[in-house]
Amino acid sequence: MRRMATRSLRTVCNRDCPDACGLIATVEDGRLVRLGGDPAHPVTRGFLCSRTSQFPARQNSPDRLTTPLLREGSVFRPVSWDDAIRFAAERLLAIRAESGPAAILHYRSGGSLGLVKSVVDLFFELLGPVTVKRGDICSGAGDAAQEADFGDEEAHDLFDLGTSRGSSSGGRTRLSPTSTSFRSSRKQRRVAPTSS
Numbered sequence: 001m002r003r004m005a006t007r008s009l010r011t012v013c014n015r016d017c018p019d020a021c022g023l024i025a026t027v028e029d030g031r032l033v034r035l036g037g038d039p040a041h042p043v044t045r046g047f048l049c050s051r052t053s054q055f056p057a058r059q060n061s062p063d064r065l066t067t068p069l070l071r072e073g074s075v076f077r078p079v080s081w082d083d084a085i086r087f088a089a090e091r092l093l094a095i096r097a098e099s100g101p102a103a104i105l106h107y108r109s110g111g112s113l114g115l116v117k118s119v120v121d122l123f124f125e126l127l128g129p130v131t132v133k134r135g136d137i138c139s140g141a142g143d144a145a146q147e148a149d150f151g152d153e154e155a156h157d158l159f160d161l162g163t164s165r166g167s168s169s170g171g172r173t174r175l176s177p178t179s180t181s182f183r184s185s186r187k188q189r190r191v192a193p194t195s196s
Ligand code: SF4
Pocket: 013, 014, 015, 016, 017, 018, 019, 020, 021, 047, 048, 049, 050, 051, 052, 177, 182
């Protein structure tokens, strides 16, 4: 019987979350089967939130969409990646030729902070200039509060937070892993229980 090739890889979470938790990924025969927190990470120290711990099950779920779907009226028809890319390219080029690049709206938010997201931005910059959103209903509030308070978005060194006597968060909830650092919040609460 063939033995599975199992590897443990040290990596980081790339979701839209300031923590960037250190992860240990268990890979069997090239397939991610488990994610755990990396206890050797100096800040996150083995922590892993529930949504990322459930990621392998979602990644490997038979219900996960892995094929592009082309909408035809009220029906979504599976198509190949080549067909999907050709369709999108033809539509984008037709709109640019007919109405100019500003008629194309490129909208994206977070979800993950992987480098591939930057490639999409570069693509639309080269295609355009296209229309993009201004402001943000998510982190934009926190960005604006920091800039109004301090003139910039600079922050303390994470390891310096533990020496603070108090702290405040403006425009963001401290309970959301998508907008606030779990680990830094926990560290602040432990050291400065009167912080807001
Ligand atoms: S807390 Fe944030 S960085 Fe850490 S595992 Fe969850 S989503 Fe990823």
